[in-house]
Amino acid sequence: MSDFLPYGRQFIQDDDIAAVTEALKADYLTTGPTVAKFERAFADHVGAPDAVACSNGTAALHLAMMMLGIGEGDVCIVPSITFLATANCVRYCGGEVVFADVDSDSGLMTPQTLEDALKRAGKPVKAVLPVHMRGELCDMPALSQITERQGGRVVEDAAHAVGSRRTFGNQVVHAGDCRHSVMTTFSFHPVKTITTGEGGMITTSSTAVAAELRTLRSHGMVRHPGADPWLYEMDSPGYNYRLPDINCALGLSQLAKLDRLAVRRRELAAYYEQRIAPLAPLIWTAVTAPGSDPCLHLMTVLIDFKAAGTTRRAVVDGLTAAGIGSQVHYIPVHTQPYYRKRYGDLDLPGANAWYEACLSLPLYPQLEKSDIDRIVETLGGLLGIK
Numbered sequence: 001m002s003d004f005l006p007y008g009r010q011f012i013q014d015d016d017i018a019a020v021t022e023a024l025k026a027d028y029l030t031t032g033p034t035v036a037k038f039e040r041a042f043a044d045h046v047g048a049p050d051a052v053a054c055s056n057g058t059a060a061l062h063l064a065m066m067m068l069g070i071g072e073g074d075v076c077i078v079p080s081i082t083f084l085a086t087a088n089c090v091r092y093c094g095g096e097v098v099f100a101d102v103d104s105d106s107g108l109m110t111p112q113t114l115e116d117a118l119k120r121a122g123k124p125v126k127a128v129l130p131v132h133m134r135g136e137l138c139d140m141p142a143l144s145q146i147t148e149r150q151g152g153r154v155v156e157d158a159a160h161a162v163g164s165r166r167t168f169g170n171q172v173v174h175a176g177d178c179r180h181s182v183m184t185t186f187s188f189h190p191v192k193t194i195t196t197g198e199g200g201m202i203t204t205s206s207t208a209v210a211a212e213l214r215t216l217r218s219h220g221m222v223r224h225p226g227a228d229p230w231l232y233e234m235d236s237p238g239y240n241y242r243l244p245d246i247n248c249a250l251g252l253s254q255l256a257k258l259d260r261l262a263v264r265r266r267e268l269a270a271y272y273e274q275r276i277a278p279l280a281p282l283i284w285t286a287v288t289a290p291g292s293d294p295c296l297h298l299m300t301v302l303i304d305f306k307a308a309g310t311t312r313r314a315v316v317d318g319l320t321a322a323g324i325g326s327q328v329h330y331i332p333v334h335t336q337p338y339y340r341k342r343y344g345d346l347d348l349p350g351a352n353a354w355y356e357a358c359l360s361l362p363l364y365p366q367l368e369k370s371d372i373d374r375i376v377e378t379l380g381g382l383l384g385i386k
């Protein structure tokens with residue numbers, strides 16, 4: 001392996017490899033028993049009533065929108081700071097996206113930015129899709145209350161947040177437990193906290209929703225108990241968004257080590273905090289809300305590049321030259337050519353300010369504290385901090 005430190009990286013051990021090898025010897029490579037096993041284990045781990053595995057996080061979002069019956073002209077609210085997929089899933093179904101602004105210090109949709117977006121929507125919205133940026137949970141009790149008040153449903157995009165929790169009063173909310181949403185989606189892409197190569201999951205508070213999602217995941221085919229053995233019916237077309245048993249076997253072995261991986265991520269994030277703090281006010285870490293205990297997917301710092309007399313491009317190039325990967329999460333989705341063409345130029349100052357300042361630094365379990373020392377020293381040097 002090269003010495004380059006990427007911003008994120010999978011964590012695969014011998015037991016993961018053994019699990020996949022075993023799966024390859026099984027009778028079913030896909031649609032076998034390991035799928036339900038992974039779903040049950042994942043649901044139990046996050047404290048959700050049910051979970052449905054699917055081919056990736058984008059498919060999970062698409063299935064969730066189909067499940068809600070999003071169609072032509074239906075309005076859904078999506079924060080502008082997220083990956084493209086959170087907005088695109090609405091468009092797959094013909095719905096319209098109203099972009100919410102985010103808090104410029106956390107990157108999250110807030111009750112206030114949701115209220116503002118609802119005002120701009122000008123009509124009742126079908127769905128609100130909070131994104132737990134970096135792994136930090138949004139204020140779900142408030143966001144769900146606001147959404148339900150006007151008849152919408154909440155679908156959480158928790159692609160960054162497996163293993164995260166946040167306390168509200170005397171209630172502890174875990175990412176994926178669906179206490180404040182109808183569905184929560186996850187991604188198991190290799191840069192995310194646990195991986196299945198490609199893969200996704202939808203947790204849900206309703207077993208009826210889960211059953212419908214399983215139908216939509218496989219072409220919309222329904223088999224009735226007691227019917228002729230060959231018979232299936234389709235009421236509306238679904239997709240092939242299945243996750244193979246091979247991937248589910250990897251998911252089970254990854255899930256078994258999630259608690260350990262989360263401890264390591266928390267440890268590394270705390271060390272970053274400690275090393276970054278003295279570099280204020282030119283660099284600071286994204287805000288963690290009181291009561292929040294994130295299992296961070298991304299170690300995002302915010303940098304006042306102008307005050308440092310440099311540019312993000314120069315800093316990114318300098319880091320790369322020193323063997324340090326970094327990434328920008330994210331370019332505000334409302335500024336993408338497709339969405340600008342569709343909705344015009346929007347003024348979302350929080351999202352723009354976040355975008356101007358953000359930079360994600362390497363964070364994954366194999367990273368050492370000595371790597372963090374080197375990353376922070378290199379970054380400080382590039383910003384002219386002695």
Ligand SMILES: *Cc1c(COP(=O)(O)O)cnc(C)c1O
Binds near residue numbers: 056057082157159160
């Ligand atoms: C990764 C990601 C997705 C998409 O997941 P894929 O598995 O890559 O399809 C969706 N939303 C967010 C916020 C993500 O980070």
